[in-house]
Amino acid sequence: MAATRFTVEDLRRILREGAGADESVDLDGDILDTDFEELGYESLALLETGGRIEREYGIRLDDSALTDARTPRALIELVNSQLAPAPVA
Template sequence: MEAQQFTVEDLKRILFEGAGADEGVDLDGDILDTSFQDLGYESLALLETGSRIEREYGIALDDSALTDSLTPRALIEAVNTQLSGAAV
């Protein structure tokens, strides 16, 4: 079975659905290495994002996956690690 991939587009959609977007933030730009804080997402928004990812993709993210992922790139990598483990 091929592992499902979580992409930056998936993350942008879930962030927007769960917490919206700050007026001055362009989620359509290159956000991979921009901190969530600079994008206007605080810890509560990231917890909501994590919950949505878990429900939608059927995985469990440990607390460190969210607290240690300071950028979209780091969170995407953490989710994809979980997804590849879930496919085994």
């Protein structure tokens, strides 16, 4: 069953698996509105993160939209806009 929601926990896991985490950054803290550069992730790391998200969630993210997503909140919203809505019961 395909995922229908991408969460901050999903993003934290993918960031750690793909690019690792800077020891000075607490990814478990309130990071939603923190710029990715402040978190230690430059554009290349974000493109790798985007690729991992695409493969895992079966979606396609536009490279320019991905690099325009400057915060975790913006990236989560971008991913969720590409996921299919849950079926109505």
